[in-house]
Amino acid sequence: MARVVSALAAGQPVMARGPSLLAERALVLNVTYQALSIVAARRAVLMVLGGRAEVLHAGDGVVRSERLRMPVPSVVRLSHHVRAPFRRRAPLHRAAIFVRDGNRCQYCGRTAECVDHVHPRSKGGTYDWENVVACCRACNVAKGDSLLGESRFSLSRPPYAPEPLAVDAALRSHMPSEWQDYLPSLRPLGR
Numbered sequence: 001m002a003r004v005v006s007a008l009a010a011g012q013p014v015m016a017r018g019p020s021l022l023a024e025r026a027l028v029l030n031v032t033y034q035a036l037s038i039v040a041a042r043r044a045v046l047m048v049l050g051g052r053a054e055v056l057h058a059g060d061g062v063v064r065s066e067r068l069r070m071p072v073p074s075v076v077r078l079s080h081h082v083r084a085p086f087r088r089r090a091p092l093h094r095a096a097i098f099v100r101d102g103n104r105c106q107y108c109g110r111t112a113e114c115v116d117h118v119h120p121r122s123k124g125g126t127y128d129w130e131n132v133v134a135c136c137r138a139c140n141v142a143k144g145d146s147l148l149g150e151s152r153f154s155l156s157r158p159p160y161a162p163e164p165l166a167v168d169a170a171l172r173s174h175m176p177s178e179w180q181d182y183l184p185s186l187r188p189l190g191r
C-alpha cells in the first residue's frame, strides 16, 4: 500500500482498469454527507488510503498494484468533520443558466434558445446571475429593451446565483448518477 501511496503522491501512473484514473473525478462529502468539493480521483484514493475518507460509491475503474486492488472512488466521505469552505459566487456561465432554468423560457415556458437580460443592458442591466435568464427567441425579440413593469412580460421565478459546487457538477458532461443524491439541484446560494 505504501508503494501505491508514494506512486500516487509522486504523480506516477498506477494501473487502473477502465477509464483513466487521471481523468476521473470524485465528489468529497463532509462527515455530515454535505458535498464539499470535486477532486481528482487520484487525490480521493490518497485520502482513502490515508484513512481520512471512506468510499461511499465506486466508479468504473480499479486501482491496482502488487498489493492493492481498490475501486476508483466516485464519492468519498471524510472521517472527520471539516468546516465547509466559504462559498464564493460561481462565475456566470451561459450553459449553467440553461441548466438552472430547466432549458425553459422564464417568460413563457417554451424551450429556451438564448439568454435575456431582465433589466436591459441598454438601461444599465448587468450580466450576472440575478439579471440573466433563459429565454425563447420570440420573447427575447418581443421584450426588446423594455422593462418588466412596462411590458406584458413577467418572470416565472426570480433568477438566483446557484451554489458553485452545483454549477461545477452541472457543467460536467458526464456527471456520475450517484453524485445526484448529494447534489440535488442548482439550489440558490446561501439558502
Ligand SMILES: [Zn+2]
Pocket (backbone or CB within 6 Å): 105, 106, 107, 108, 109, 110, 135, 136, 137, 138, 139, 140
Ligand atoms: Zn418565451
